[in-house]
Each structure stands twice: as C-alpha cells, then as structure tokens.
Amino acid sequence: MSAWRMYVIGAFVLMAAGIALTFLGDKGYFVRWLALHRTPFADYYFYHVTKLGEEYGFIVIGLLLWLQSWRRMIVIPLLGGLVTVVTFLLKEWFQHERPFLYLERIGWDGPVGVLDYQVLSGHASFPSGHSMAAWALFTLTAALIRKPWVSFVCLFFAISVSLSRVYLVAHFLRDVIAGAAVGFALGYTLYYIYDKIMKKRELSQTFTRNEA
Numbered sequence: 001m002s003a004w005r006m007y008v009i010g011a012f013v014l015m016a017a018g019i020a021l022t023f024l025g026d027k028g029y030f031v032r033w034l035a036l037h038r039t040p041f042a043d044y045y046f047y048h049v050t051k052l053g054e055e056y057g058f059i060v061i062g063l064l065l066w067l068q069s070w071r072r073m074i075v076i077p078l079l080g081g082l083v084t085v086v087t088f089l090l091k092e093w094f095q096h097e098r099p100f101l102y103l104e105r106i107g108w109d110g111p112v113g114v115l116d117y118q119v120l121s122g123h124a125s126f127p128s129g130h131s132m133a134a135w136a137l138f139t140l141t142a143a144l145i146r147k148p149w150v151s152f153v154c155l156f157f158a159i160s161v162s163l164s165r166v167y168l169v170a171h172f173l174r175d176v177i178a179g180a181a182v183g184f185a186l187g188y189t190l191y192y193i194y195d196k197i198m199k200k201r202e203l204s205q206t207f208t209r210n211e212a
Contacts (some may be wrong), residue, residue, distance in 0.1 A: 007142040007151035011135075011184055014159050018177040028106070030173040031099045031166055035111050042167065047115050050164035052157055053130030055080070057137055065144065072144055075194050076137075082186055083136050087129035090182070096126035099169045112169055120170045128171040128179035134161035135183030136190075143191040 001009075021030060051057065058080045066073035100121045103112065113119050138154035162176040171179075 003146040003148045003151045004143060006148060007139070007155060010151070010155045011139070011158070011180075014155070015177055015180055015184075018162075018173060018180070022173055022177070027172045027174060028099060028102050031103070031169060032108070032110065034163075034167050035169065038111065038114070038167075043114050046160070046164035046167040047117055049157065049160045050130060050168060052137075053132075053134040053161040053165075057134065057161075061137055061141055065141070068145075071198070075140065075144075075190055079136055079140055079187065079190050080133075082190065083129070083133045083183065086182065086186065087127070087132055090127055091124040091129070094126040095123045096175070097123050098125045099166075099172055102172075103169070114168050117168050119168075125171055126175045126178060127182060128162070128165045128175040130165050131162040131171070131176040131179030132183035132186070134158050135180045136187035137183075139184045139187030140191050143188060143195075 024030075052060075058076050062073050062076035065076060098121050100112065100119050101123075135158050138158040142151045142154040158180070162180055165171040165176050165179075166173055
C-alpha cells in the first residue's frame with residue numbers, strides 16, 4: 001500500500017469512527033465523557049498539541065518543507081490564508097454555541113478548564129478552525145512527502161489536534177469532524193493545484209531544453 005493511500009484510508013476511518021461516536025448520545029456527550037476521564041498526562045499533551053492547529057504548526061511544517069524545497073514551502077502560507085478565510089465564513093454562517101454555553105445551560109457541575117487554557121464561549125463553535133487547519137496542513141504534508149512514516153505522523157497529529165479541541169472544551173465532536181473533513185478537502189485541493197503547476201512547469205522546461 002502506498003504512503004498516500006495509507007493516509008487517505010486512515011483519515012476516512014478516523015472520521016467514520018468519529019461520526020459513529022456522535023450517535024452515542026447528545027451533542028455534548030463526548031465533551032462530558034472526556035471531562036470525566038482526564039489525566040495529568042492528557043492535560044499536558046492536549047494543552048500543547050492543540051497549538052499545531054495554529055500558526056505554530058504552519059511555521060514548523062513550513063520550515064521543514066523549506067529544507068527540501070522553497071517551492072514546497074510557499075504553499076504553506078497560501079494554505080494558512082485559505083483556511084483562515086474558510087473558517088471565518090463558516091463560523092459566521094452557522095453561529096453554533098460553544099460547549100461552555102451548553103454545559104452552563106444543562107447545569108453541568110463537573111470539570112471544565114484544563115490547566116490555564118482559556119475556556120472559549122460564544123457562538124463560533126462550528127466547524128473547528130483548529131481541526132480544519134491541522135487536517136489541511138497535515139494532508140498537504142502527507143501528499144507532498146509520500147513516505148509511510150510521514151503519513152503515520154501526520155495522521156497522529158491531525159487526530160490529536162482534533163481531540164484536543166473537545167478535551168479543552170472548545171468544540172463538540174461534530175465540530176471537529178466537520179473541520180477535519182473540510183481541512184482534508186482544502187489540503188488536498190491545494191496540493192492538486194500545486195502538483196499540476198509543477199508538472200506543467202517541468203514539461204515546459206523539458207520542451208525548452210529539447211528545442212535548444
């Protein structure tokens with residue numbers, strides 16, 4: 001099995017598993033379950049790994065790609081801008097409540113905050129921007145660097161960021177699944193465009209050399 005196919009199958013299996021979990025209860029079931037099953041290690045891990053869905057993740061991946069080729073690196077800020085615009089438009093369109101408001105409404109008296117992470121409120125929950133950014137970034141990376149270990153690492157961190165958003169009471173499970181699906185589509189679309197441009201450029205250079 002090719003590295004890219006492994007990534008695609010893994011992504012679809014993980015998303016399907018997430019969708020299946022949404023049928024276990026109401027929209028806040030998974031948020032409450034995770035809140036009641038926290039550990040010190042998970043607190044620390046999700047507190048930090050969630051940052052890969054922010055500019056930090058794009059900077060790290062951008063620098064790693066720059067070591068291979070500046071042309072590969074240039075697609076990272078383009079992807080970041082695209083994800084930012086799409087996230088803003090979708091959140092403005094749906095205006096879904098955050099888990100914190102939901103927990104207040106049902107009278108939840110269990111744990112909420114994790115370490116000193118600021119618990120988000122308001123109506124910008126759907127879809128998860130962090131999940132979208134992470135899946136877009138790691139999908140693009142897995143498509144550009146088609147090695148099995150890269151696909152595995154990308155899947156691991158993409159799902160970690162998605163889970164972190166529920167663990168930190170920032171999003172419902174359905175929010176991160178939607179973000180993952182949109183992010184996957186954005187990451188692959190940008191890769192497809194990049195790949196077409198690069199192949200056209202190589203073909204043009206080959207034609208020029210043959211003419212010379």
